[in-house]
Amino acid sequence: MALDSKIPSGPISDKWTNYKDHINLVNPANKRNLDVIVVGTGLAGGSAAATLAELGYNVKAFCFQDSPRRAHSIAAQGGINAAKNYQGDGDSVFRLFYDTVKGGDYRAREANVHRLAEVSTNIIDQCVAQGVPLAREYGGLLDNRSFGGALVSRTFYARGQTGQQLLLGAYSAMNRQIGRGKIKMHNRHEMLDIVIVNGKARGIIARNLITGEIERHSAHAVVIASGGYGNVFFLSTNAMGSNATAAWKIHKKGAYFANPCYTQIHPTCIPVSGDHQSKLTLMSESLRNDGRIWVPAKIEDAIAIREGKKKAIDLSEAERDYYLERRYPAFGNLVPRDVASRAAKERCDAGFGVNKTGEAVYLDFAAAIQRYGKEQAFLKGIDANDKQAVTQLGTEVVKNKYGNLFQMYYKIVDEDPYTSPMMIYPAVHYTMGGTWVDYNLMTTIPGCFSIGESNFSDHGANRLGASALMQGLADGYFVLPYTIGDYLSPDIKMGTISTDTPEFEAAEKGVKDQIEKFMNNNGTHSVDYFHRKLGKIMWDKVGMARNAQGLNEAITEIAALREEFYKDVKVPGTDKGFNQELEKATRVADFLELGELFAKDALHRNESCGGHFREEYQTEDGEAKRDDENFAYVAAWEYKGKPSDAVLHKEDLVFDTVKLVQRNYK
Ligand SMILES: Cc1cc2nc3c(=O)[nH]c(=O)nc-3n(C[C@H](O)[C@H](O)[C@H](O)COP(=O)(O)OP(=O)(O)OC[C@H]3O[C@@H](n4cnc5c(N)ncnc54)[C@H](O)[C@@H]3O)c2cc1C
Numbered sequence: 001m002a003l004d005s006k007i008p009s010g011p012i013s014d015k016w017t018n019y020k021d022h023i024n025l026v027n028p029a030n031k032r033n034l035d036v037i038v039v040g041t042g043l044a045g046g047s048a049a050a051t052l053a054e055l056g057y058n059v060k061a062f063c064f065q066d067s068p069r070r071a072h073s074i075a076a077q078g079g080i081n082a083a084k085n086y087q088g089d090g091d092s093v094f095r096l097f098y099d100t101v102k103g104g105d106y107r108a109r110e111a112n113v114h115r116l117a118e119v120s121t122n123i124i125d126q127c128v129a130q131g132v133p134l135a136r137e138y139g140g141l142l143d144n145r146s147f148g149g150a151l152v153s154r155t156f157y158a159r160g161q162t163g164q165q166l167l168l169g170a171y172s173a174m175n176r177q178i179g180r181g182k183i184k185m186h187n188r189h190e191m192l193d194i195v196i197v198n199g200k201a202r203g204i205i206a207r208n209l210i211t212g213e214i215e216r217h218s219a220h221a222v223v224i225a226s227g228g229y230g231n232v233f234f235l236s237t238n239a240m241g242s243n244a245t246a247a248w249k250i251h252k253k254g255a256y257f258a259n260p261c262y263t264q265i266h267p268t269c270i271p272v273s274g275d276h277q278s279k280l281t282l283m284s285e286s287l288r289n290d291g292r293i294w295v296p297a298k299i300e301d302a303i304a305i306r307e308g309k310k311k312a313i314d315l316s317e318a319e320r321d322y323y324l325e326r327r328y329p330a331f332g333n334l335v336p337r338d339v340a341s342r343a344a345k346e347r348c349d350a351g352f353g354v355n356k357t358g359e360a361v362y363l364d365f366a367a368a369i370q371r372y373g374k375e376q377a378f379l380k381g382i383d384a385n386d387k388q389a390v391t392q393l394g395t396e397v398v399k400n401k402y403g404n405l406f407q408m409y410y411k412i413v414d415e416d417p418y419t420s421p422m423m424i425y426p427a428v429h430y431t432m433g434g435t436w437v438d439y440n441l442m443t444t445i446p447g448c449f450s451i452g453e454s455n456f457s458d459h460g461a462n463r464l465g466a467s468a469l470m471q472g473l474a475d476g477y478f479v480l481p482y483t484i485g486d487y488l489s490p491d492i493k494m495g496t497i498s499t500d501t502p503e504f505e506a507a508e509k510g511v512k513d514q515i516e517k518f519m520n521n522n523g524t525h526s527v528d529y530f531h532r533k534l535g536k537i538m539w540d541k542v543g544m545a546r547n548a549q550g551l552n553e554a555i556t557e558i559a560a561l562r563e564e565f566y567k568d569v570k571v572p573g574t575d576k577g578f579n580q581e582l583e584k585a586t587r588v589a590d591f592l593e594l595g596e597l598f599a600k601d602a603l604h605r606n607e608s609c610g611g612h613f614r615e616e617y618q619t620e621d622g623e624a625k626r627d628d629e630n631f632a633y634v635a636a637w638e639y640k641g642k643p644s645d646a647v648l649h650k651e652d653l654v655f656d657t658v659k660l661v662q663r664n665y666k
Contacts, residue, residue: 003649005109006439008439016114024486025489028055031055034492035058035060035218035220035496036222036484037062037217038052039062039204039222039223039225039226040062040227041063044227044453044454044473045063045071045223045226045476046170046476047477048223048477049061049177049183049476050174050177051173051477051480052484053182054177055481059184060186060217062217063186063188064583068185073166074163074164074167076166077282077284077286077405078465079156079286080466080469080470081120081150081154081466081470082470083117083120086141086142087144087152089152091152097116098658099464102149103459103462104432104459104610105461105609106658107632110653111439112439119478120470122477123474132169133158134156134158134162135159142156146289147286147465147466148331149335149337155466160284160286166469186217188208190207190209190245191246192214192245193253193511195218195503195504196254197501201222202503203216203504205217216499216508218498218499220488220491221447221484223480224449225450227453229242229243232244232534233263233539234538236428240279243587243590244594245587245590248590250445250450251637253445254639257433257436257456257636257639257646258433259434259601259634260594260601261433263430263598264429264430264462265426267288267293267340267424268283268288270409271355271357271359272357282427283424284402287363288334288340290401291422292325294323294364295362297318306356312364312420313420321352323343323347327343336462337429337463338613338624342613348360348361359425360424360425361424362424365398369418370390371394372397373392373393373394374390432611435450435455436456437455437456441455442487444638447487452475453472461609461611462609515575518571518575521571522570526569527571527581530569531584531588533561534561538595541557542602544613545613546612546613547616551603554599555603558599559643561592566589596643597646602614607625608624633650634653637649
């Protein structure tokens with residue numbers, strides 16, 4: 001099938017407005033004749049479900065947690081971007097668009113990114129109207145901070161709990177509709193397959209995770225909002241339950257999977273401390289506003305620190321290497337995430353790491369504490385040379401800004417980050433790849449839409465901080481509610497779709513067969529045993545730096561591991577009730593296929609761009625070397641029975657606007 005991205009014609013700044021003005025609408029009275037399934041109730045799915053129900057559609061929403069309120073979106077700490085220019089520092093819709101395309105290393109679809117920047121401002125208004133307590137300045141106006149890859153302050157935040165507060169907003173909007181009966185909420189349900197009737201998505205098969213019952217649900221359209229697949233690495237900053245099953249199942253039924261190898265490795269996470277871990281913890285990027293990143297300048301000092309003979313605070317300024325400030329003076333510690341992550345790896349690989357494993361760098365707040373402390377001392381008329389008073393005042397300011405993050409660090413590492421620098425190291429955090437969607441957010445299965453992190457998104461090869469929440473809410477509140485109407489308008493007289501059909505029966509049988517196979521397998525190893533092994537292959541050979549040899553090895557090793565998994569996995573308990581091992585087994589089965597496609601995609605992309613770093617393609621300074629001539633396209637993979645047989649389709653990317661601007665800047 002040829003890829004048609006359905007990008008509207010006309011100037012980039014008018015595309016979305018013109019498009020909305022001309023697409024088909026469903027009148028309010030007819031919306032109540034149409035059912036929409038929304039799988040996932042994080043920020044993307046929650047906002048979509050609430051808005052669709054508010055418009056009048058009958059929504060059936062699904063999540064595997066016990067409440068939409070527990071979706072992984074709740075973990076988002078740092079903030080959400082919007083081109084409001086409240087700081088008067090030169091921001092605009094155009095600049096947000098430009099920064100996002102550039103930040104994604106020119107691998108995003110221009111038309112979508114411009115639309116995202118346009119609706120970003122509506123998101124803030126919507127959330128404020130819902131009562132989301134975004135941070136405010138002393139005078140009562142909404143506050144902003146800076147995130148990597150931007151030269152303006154455009155990030156709105158709610159302390160270190162932005163995702164949680166935004167989710168409470170979407171959840172309240174959902175609850176209103178649940179109360180009205182317009183959303184039927186299915187908590188603790190996991191979608192295990194999609195049902196396609198006459199080439200169109202018409203329903204899903206879901207397992208009730210409490211009773212074990214396999215259920216059929218029908219609708220006129222299906223929206224997948226199931227989040228990202230970072231847990232293919234086993235260790236990541238994602239919630240433990242985050243998985244790829246919904247996205248992978250639709251891929252197997254015809255939805256192309258785009259750019260699977262584009263993964264973001266976040267530079268500021270608490271380093272791995274040993275084999276016992278099953279989860280990694282993010283330290284928000286907002287900390288890079290005030291924290292300075294460094295390693296010892298001399299290798300002897302790094303060794304002494306690793307051996308416990310010296311401490312960070314023993315080193316003078318001259319003995320420290322603030323390597324980001326040194327290499328990237330314009331952005332300093334706020335370089336984009338891919339750049340910061342690779343720079344940390346480069347220093348640690350060169351032997352300058354500062355924890356026992358040699359895989360950590362410092363994030364230091366001493367300078368910020370002194371700077372803020374002196375300002376406060378000046379304001380309060382206290383002697384700015386009184387070191388103790390200045391430190392105390394500065395610590396208070398830092399505590400007010402980042403208190404909950406510092407407390408979290410202290411609880412996990414048992415070291416006080418106010419008095420000694422934090423240790424951080426990159427970790428898997430976000431997946432820019434996902435199901436391919438056109439401008440309408442529809443996958444290559446008619447009637448199956450994909451929104452939020454589960455689609456291949458607007459971030460190209462690297463996501464700028466605070467852009468995922470923006471994209472998820474843009475998709476759910478402001479884009480899908482329009483585009484889905486255009487698709488649904490011919491179906492207004494169709495009536496309820498029956499689940500008593502051969503298509504539902506066949507899909508249900510497939511799900512039951514897989515579960516039965518797992519329950520009767522009688523293997524010797526737990527699901528985690530295989531997941532951990534997969535994660536190690538992914539991190540070692542498909543992680544922050546990749547090369548052809550490692551990728552070829554990974555492809556062979558993952559295929560072999562998958563075979564071993566099916567022969568030897570042990571799933572205890574019963575399928576007739578709550579069984580988390582069974583849940584994990586179906587998810588890891590999908591990760592074992594996705595991991596292979598991931599490596600295959602990374603192998604075919606003979607360039608480095610954004611979060612995809614191929615060691616063979618780098619400049620003399622170790623920077624990513626793009627190949628715009630041959631790789632300025634979205635790689636969309638079609639499933640053909642197994643990952644190794646997947647067929648590549650290319651969506652060529654056009655950079656009219658960005659190229660024009662770059663020419664004018666020169
Ligand atoms: C620690 C951390 C901090 C972050 N901080 C920020 C930040 O400050 N700013 C920012 O912009 N981004 C941030 N991100 C990224 C951002 O949080 C996510 O990209 C975003 O929240 C994803 O939202 P979503 O709605 O697409 O998916 P999710 O929030 O992951 O929701 C997925 C939903 O799908 C459901 N689901 C999944 N599979 C199934 C299935 N098979 N059947 C039924 N239901 C299913 C789940 O139950 C859940 O409801 C952060 C990410 C992490 C890991």
